[in-house]
Amino acid sequence: MGKPIKIRAKIKGDIAEVKALMPHPMESGARIDADTGEPVPKHYIQEVICKHNGNIVNTAYWGTAVSKNPYMSFKFKGAKSGDKLEISWKDNTGDTSVTEIAFK
Amino acid sequence: MVRLRAASGVEPMDIKVMNIKLSVLIPTVLAGLMLHQPAIAKDAEAYGAALIKARASLAAAAEQVQLWTTSGALLKKATLAAKEGFFEQAIEYADEARMHGELALATALREKKVWQNGVPELETQQ
């Protein structure tokens, strides 16, 4: 299991604003390890899925250009106080992480 | 540029090239070619001397305050050029490194006297 995702979500009017910070090394495979001289193997998030009350509101496909501990923010309509927001990611090693919060 | 004149009475060795008699030119060129080997040794010596001077100047700068980041690369270039036999170039690099050291030292010595000028002084209302 990957590290939990940090989520901040606010509702302003009828727009929900979501900010997420995902601890992850995001190795591109191009960086050389200073000690061994070998490239550090690729280890990056490939897919991020955000669900509001079970319905997908955002899907992101990431590659090696996204840097370490990625930060993502997005907005969507139709959220109410008490609704559930779930963000999950899957990386190239098959590791996953899921975090759920409720809108206040 | 050698114009051979099939003139009677002119000896081959009296032919002139660039206004120098061949009888003088040919032996000079041959001697020069034979002295080429020791000439390389002399260049290597000159490079060695330039390298020592460069290192000394950089050490003096390092003692006072900070070296420049540029001198290390120059010394590396000098060593590389010397390895491949390009002594003139190597000496140029070594001399430039030496100059970097001298300039860094000059800055350090000058700054010791003038750095105080930049410090703001408290203006008090009298």
Place this chain on the structure above:
Amino acid sequence: MKRLLLTILLVAMTANAWATPEDDRLALRQFFSQRFPNLDLNETINGLYAFDEGAREQWLEMEDFPPYEIAIEDGEAAFNETFANGKTYADCFANGGIGVKQDFPYFDTDSGEVITLEYAINQCRTDNGEQALPWLTGKLAEISAYMAYTSRGKRMSVVIPDDPRALAAYESGKEYYFTRRGQLEFACENCHMQSAGNLLRADRLSTMLGQASHWPVYRSKWGDIGTLHKRFKECNSQVRAQPYEAQSQIYRELEYFLSYMSNDLEMNGPASRR
């Protein structure tokens, strides 16, 4: 050593002729008040964001969910680790190491050295049989970030004790700050005093006032949290001066001087910068 003795001698002989550190600090504040009449000096702890509207907006948005948050959490976890001999970092610091960064660096009258927070952290480790951590980034910076976070809101309160060695260390840092160096022959003051607020490529230069309050820093350029001495090394390289080792005597003395100049300003570490 010889330089230190000479400096002490000079200081002892001319102490009255020289301004005191407090004079220096007040003169510096005066310098910036005159240069920027509309600037609230307390804002200088935010560096270039005190000058650049566009950058400030982006920074405030980032502060909502700052990139150094992870470093604080990892730092807290590392701080609470127990050493092999059973002791913890809390045993090495006053108040268990919580809310103490504003007192660093301090002058240790026993050893005669300037002790910065990072220096103290590694000293704590080696005193308890642990290996010292690398100075520039990584675990040490994270522990420093956590400790800086616990000092938020406090006022910088660096002390120069009544000891000629301490004064000499302060003066040594001060001399370093105002001395031109490197192939580009810049002194720290050329950028951070004379040209503060001006554009250097795409960034505005921060004022010397308030520079020491917000370390360690998550620099977008590094993509990671880093210590003040890492920035010193970078600044040196940028003017093509050979950098010193992190936590070398001269850098610690420089930090001593800079921190004293920021006395009474609010501690706001760790911070994020471009």
